[in-house]
Amino acid sequence: MRIKIDGIEIDVTSGETILEAARRAGIHIPTLCYHEAFGGQGICRMCIVEVKEGNRTRLVASCTYPVNGEIEVKTSTPEIERIRRNIVMLLYRRAPNSEFMKRLYEEYGRPADITPADPEESCIMCRLCVRACEKVGSHAISAVLRGTEKRISTPYDEPSPDCIGCCACAQVCPTGTIKVSTMPGKYEIWNKAFEMDRCESCGRPFVPPVILEHVRSKLGPEFTEEHLCPDCRKKKTGKIMADSHMSK
Amino acid sequence: MAGDIRQAAALQEMEQIIAQYPAERRYILAIMQDLQKKFNYLPKEGLQMTARHVNAPMSTVYSMATFYKAFSLVPKGRVNFKVCDGTACHIKGSQTIINEIYQCLGIKPGETTPDGEFSLETVNCLGACAIAPVLVANQKVYAKVTPAAVREIIKEHGGQINEPAVNE
């Protein structure tokens, strides 16, 4: 099936989202709550585009809109730009305290003179962290409360028994809201401390046991029982390869 | 001791409520509604049991519990104030009642005093707009409430108020 995005004809498979089709064709659509690994969430509306089907046009979130017929898409119109500016303005008002958001606010030409509600706040509620935890971690965090008080946290803001300390949430967060504080031999995330096991070869602390357990439960028998940090593992694999090469 | 027994009985009641529902996620809300009705709030243990029962993460259950205004996560006080904040009461000054309660007891809507005596919530139109603004203390309805009346109501229910010092 062929569709047109900004005048460019693109082949798409049925069900592919507009955003994915556009990205393949090298057309940029701004997003905030989308991530290749999790797909679209339809939360932020930054990725809004105009879809023309027959002679009907409407605005849709391109990250969740599956292509099912001949459509023409415009990724930027005065109306779309106005909506995006509005989104940026509202988000900046909620959460100005990150490089990410400051840059975006500048990029969109400082949409309005804004007094942020809380100058310390940095979370834009994109929920990428929640998705990451669902996929990689273990459903330890979620959006809590409602309205303007809504935020991401563990149940009761307590250290979560479910959290395995994988830090996927912190890694995916665009605004650096989620803090990992490192101390000798351990680190802390979401108020939970993780002691790290030491590498059996070099003695460097490298991973908390819960993560090993988690990986073991996912990999099953393929999981190695060796307690090696990535560096020592590399060295060892290198040595095995070198040895087998020499013996030939 | 007595506390332990009460706690054990409460846990059992939670279990019974939860066990009435099939172990499926779509019953989370219904279970929480029953728990709220029974305990007047959602006890932590109840939410944990619910999560285990329907095999959902605690974070999901907690997220739902904090999303809906109908649920409370802290126990209601011995005396629960419901201040009507429907349109009529709002115009007639429900906010001044809420402020007065805050002045006297230090609680905002959705909160309970640390001693567990008083709690406050706002509700939508009680259907008694003619006597707005309306306050309900447990089952008792108070009409055309003023800040001064709020103080009397609190005293009537055994609350201590720090009276402003009066010069003789």
Ligand code: SF4
């Ligand atoms: S560190 Fe904890 S909260 Fe973050 S993704 Fe991993 S398991 Fe989830």
Ligand code: SF4
């Ligand atoms: S903490 Fe970061 S990833 Fe999570 S919702 Fe906030 S901004 Fe998004």
Ligand code: FES
């Ligand atoms: S990227 Fe599409 S709604 Fe956020």
Ligand code: FES
């Ligand atoms: S608005 Fe309060 S009783 Fe109707």
